[in-house]
Amino acid sequence: MTDAIAKHLPGEVRTSMYRVIIKASIDQVWSELIRTDRPMPFFFNGQYDTPGLGEGAAFAMRTPDGKHTLVMGKVIEFEPPHRYAHTFRFTTSDDPVSIVRYVLKEVEGGVEFTLINEHAASDPVSKSEKQMAQGAKFICENLKALVETGKATMGGRMMLFMFSLMAPITPKAALSSNWPLERAPDLSEISQAAEEA
Amino acid sequence: MMSPESMDAVFQALASATRREMLDIVRNDPGLSVGAVAQRFDVSRVAVMRHLSVLEEAGLIISDKRGRTRHLYMNAVPIQMIHDRWSSEYSGLWAGRMLDIKHLAEQRRAREGRDDEAETDAQKTGEPS
Numbered sequence: 001m002t003d004a005i006a007k008h009l010p011g012e013v014r015t016s017m018y019r020v021i022i023k024a025s026i027d028q029v030w031s032e033l034i035r036t037d038r039p040m041p042f043f044f045n046g047q048y049d050t051p052g053l054g055e056g057a058a059f060a061m062r063t064p065d066g067k068h069t070l071v072m073g074k075v076i077e078f079e080p081p082h083r084y085a086h087t088f089r090f091t092t093s094d095d096p097v098s099i100v101r102y103v104l105k106e107v108e109g110g111v112e113f114t115l116i117n118e119h120a121a122s123d124p125v126s127k128s129e130k131q132m133a134q135g136a137k138f139i140c141e142n143l144k145a146l147v148e149t150g151k152a153t154m155g156g157r158m159m160l161f162m163f164s165l166m167a168p169i170t171p172k173a174a175l176s177s178n179w180p181l182e183r184a185p186d187l188s189e190i191s192q193a194a195e196e197a
Numbered sequence: 198m199m200s201p202e203s204m205d206a207v208f209q210a211l212a213s214a215t216r217r218e219m220l221d222i223v224r225n226d227p228g229l230s231v232g233a234v235a236q237r238f239d240v241s242r243v244a245v246m247r248h249l250s251v252l253e254e255a256g257l258i259i260s261d262k263r264g265r266t267r268h269l270y271m272n273a274v275p276i277q278m279i280h281d282r283w284s285s286e287y288s289g290l291w292a293g294r295m296l297d298i299k300h301l302a303e304q305r306r307a308r309e310g311r312d313d314e315a316e317t318d319a320q321k322t323g324e325p326s
Binding site: 016020 | 198203227228256259261270272273274277278281284299
């Protein structure tokens with residue numbers, strides 16, 4: 001259970017899936033997805049802080065100014081340009097850790113991009129899980145828009161703008177000083193939570 | 198954003214009470230097998246498969262084959278995109294309102310800042326504080 005780079009949850013899994021077809025090459029989509037050198041508009045303007053994305057790597061998703069941290073995770077699967085998966089937790093809640101997977105597949109006319117959320121079935125549906133369901137749609141739609149048009153959707157840009165207005169009221173718990181990379185959640189934290197439940 | 202063909206496919210898929218019911222069933226029970234969906238309907242399995250493939254081609258259902266079983270998941274992204282297609286104009290309106298609030302807040306903050314150093318400020322700018 002201490003295997004940090006195990007690829008799957010041990011118990012039963014509650015899965016949700018989101019998919020969009022992106023008119024671009026698979027390498028274009030992959031490189032936007034794993035971009036670490038600037039904020040990602042499709043990921044709520046989060047920017048990766050990581051020694052380098054690869055299997056076992058820890059990361060923090062921080063705001064563009066670096067002051068706040070939105071998400072912590074650890075890479076559990078990294079197979080360019082087809083598969084990427086990581087553990088996931090919001091910094092602002094203690095809800096159970098989950099898994100996010102991205103699967104890219106070349107299809108006629110572009111790339112089929114699938115985002116998969118996996119939660120231990122023994123955990124009750126948390127507020128984080130509901131937020132992730134909303135977030136997943138935003139990510140699919142805006143990654144598509146970014147790759148195809150060079151910018152996020154109108155609605156997406158509005159939302160990012162509102163986010164920037166709300167920065168001053170971000171909870172203290174999200175301060176980046178509280179979230180060094182060592183706090184990135186291991187997969188084993190999920191199974192532990194599942195066993196306790 | 199969404200091609201006219203993709204949008205047609207979504208509306209056509211949703212223009213059937215049976216298919217909407219299938220979508221509800223899959224949404225409420227993610228990962229359900231094709232067989233389990235078919236059991237809930239009186240029509241033939243072939244007819245169910247045909248409905249499911251219409252939903253899948255419209256992108257409203259994702260089927261994930263594991264072993265011999267196809268597991269079904271609802272994909273809400275196309276519906277979200279259609280929603281945004283008609284509603285983002287309104288978010289523009291909201292953003293305008295948010296901007297107003299931001300300006301008001303900034304003006305107030307600036308004014309409060311001035312109150313602290315009312316004398317020096319008033320001397321510098323000649324404005325009433």
